[in-house]
Amino acid sequence: MAQILIIDDHDSMREGLDLLLRRRGHTTHVAENGARGMAVLEETGMDLVITDLKMSEMDGLEVLEAVRGRYPETEVLLITAYGTIETAVRAMKLGATDFLTKPFSSEEFAVKVERLIKAKEERERLRRENRSLRVENTYLKERDEGHEAKYGEIVGESAPMQRVFRWIERVARSESTVMVYGESGTGKELVARAIHAGSGRKSGPFVRVNCGALSDSLLDSELFGHEKGAFTGAERRRRGRFELANGGTLFLDEVATVAPQTQVRLLRVLQERELERVGGEDTIPVDVRIIAATNLTPEELLDGNGFRQDLFYRLHVVPLTLPPLRMRKEDVPVLVHHFIDKLRERTCSPVRSVTQAALERLAEYEWPGNVRELENVVEQALVLADGPELDADDLPPFGMRGDTLATGPDPMLDSEGTDLNRVVEGMEERLLRQALSRAQGVKAEAARLLGLKPSALYYKLEKYGIES
Template sequence: MATILIIDDNETIREGLAYTVRRMGHEVLAASSGGDGLRQFQHHGEVSFVITDLKMEGMDGVAVLRELRRLAPEVPTMIITAYGTVETAVEAMKLGAFDFLTKPFAPEVVRLKVERALDLAAARRAQRLLEAHKEYLEAEIAPRHRFADLIGASDNMAAVFRTVQKVARTDATVFIHGESGTGKELVARAIHEHSARAEGPFIKVNCGALTETLLESELFGHEKGAFTGAIKTKMGRFQLADGGTLFLDEVGDVSPAMQVKLLRVLQEHEFERVGGESTIKIDVRVISATNKDLDAEVAAGSFREDLYYRLHIVPIALPPLRERREDIPLLATHFLAKLGPRTNPAVRGLSDSALGRLMAYHWPGNVRELENVVEQALVFAEGEHIAVEDLPATLQGPGDGDTLDVPKEMSLPEILEDLERQLIRKAFDKAGGVKTETARLLGIKTSALYYKLDKYGIA
């Protein structure tokens, strides 16, 4: 479903167009003037196509087209006119209009032109993504592909962005699950920075890096003399996070005894320091994260069910990088722009063959590993573009037979589909045609593999 803006001061025409577009399954923004249309365009931020009348009171269609070309030249526009002359068409095209529509018009003509315009918009988006890895200096990730420091154009990352945006407006407890390196802390920070607590502290603690005794002191603080070495009173992380957000990373590693104490803080919003008697009240939002399967931990009795449900108010599942391969060019672009200036300013991008290796790799370390790979490649690169030989040995492979070719003259969705086909074919051959082993090599479910084998005609 796309969002289409219709600008026309004639209510009958405006509503007729809106009706036709809605019947196609798209969302409609309708405006009775050029000024109102531009305001809606800027406010909505996700408009895929604009249809505007040429002759209107106040700001006419020519002025609207000029402003749209300044604001978002990649968004297709179409002019409506009762004056279907060659001069009108030429004027509209010079201003960047994709097409023009002459009054009166039939619904089927509108549908055809809308479909063509949306195809053009999709092609332009794909082209921008494809070129992202070719333009590394000051690379800009489109706003809809970024939320705070989170980057992604894939559907599953778009779902994460939507959830983060919604939950940030509330004070709900959030539980983030994902493999190591997927960006759990980035999600926690994004929620904090877009919440009403953004001006308050963001405090984090790695629960898996501390013993039970140290973790208790770290979370709740301790009084002077509470134990050997406690030479002064220390504030705990809960108290330090008062008015802000506390991020409990690797919460699945907390001991049963500490789980009881965590549960009490979440329920009562109060605690005592180690060795102390005074009860301390706090106002803290808790975000927790783990790479463990807490459902299995609860079933095994190693994690308290009541604490699990206290932490699990709003769950967010972060996909591994191998399940969002279309984000690799964007992420590589981001890391090149971030690391290049101080590591190797001469590098401007990745060669197509190097990008093919990145797309084919299974990324057990996820986004964190990709960042490390980009930084290492920058260190070894000698030209303007990172070559295959600049990549770590794990990505170079044993020889050219393991290379994936990046197709030319194709849109990004077509390239990704072709790379997926190549990857599945190579894994299938490597597994000797054994489907369960092929699925294991690819890191996907066997049921998903059967679908893809059928899709690509791989027997």
């Protein structure tokens, strides 16, 4: 049902129309002159304004012009006295949706109003559909239907990413150990999940261990489990991630950080496919497919970083290196569309599409934080933008990663000036997210990285609505 405003300086006419429309279930507002009517419009958006033509002060044509100028989505129905057809024609030229000449029956009036409202709803529906089609058309339609099932959330049209997709498909079916290389934020975890999802083990568990987030001794018992009393605090026997991943895939993330003693244990499991829990003597067989990941290169891994060569060759069986985003900038548009689609609900954003200018600006940047950094920038833009189309101006300041901040260029003040608070808040939010991500979500550590008291960090996370 519609929101309708009736403007007429004749009380009986205004009240009669009002009653008629309310009986049909519409929400109505009334005003006895144009100025009052405009004030009502200011407060409440209307689907339809019905106005008499001849009124003292602001007449119907002036109302029409004002509504057209300020509320282009609102329909206007003019009511004219018999014999002023010329004015009616003028009104249509000025953009009235329709007019009705007096005298008219209540039936005529009702039919006309319903028709106007239906037409307006239909137009809005089409507009909404068009918008979402525009987002979808750009990439979804081009993706074959099985894409998502096969590769999860990974998107990319560039030649390097097409190679990655083919590679995933081939490797998934095998049981081989996989080593995924790639800079931070290139999608290593997504690839690991896609391999699992495409494998014969897909109905088994996918278990991730972030080797970089755990202390050496904790990692040991996390991976291999422990027996009761194996060390102080081991009050119960506990199964490790290898056992939990039985029949599925174990993803060893940030494997380069594993301590020497744990490397030896890992090597043994990879060779023998069996393990002993920490403090235990029983040998437990494991049926697990291993995928490991690191943001070092193979050379760096072998080159004096304390990584055992024998373990390296056990992991580096089928290697894959994910290309950094700066080497495949043609993927920026599909990624941006993908993130708009993925994040717009969570951010309650009105954004449905993105302009060419915005895409070009995003493609100019080198993205040292790769896809993750791009995703963060799009998320911020979605939060900040207030229209349906994301333009270059809606983009938050980017290229100000914490690690380039000290040496990077100062943010420039251009001729139009800037909004200092917005820039500073944008930076603050980015640094908070980075610190949290680097601290693997451990807030105390993130606070330390930022030189903040934990309480100050909590306050800021709350302020920006960041969840670790």
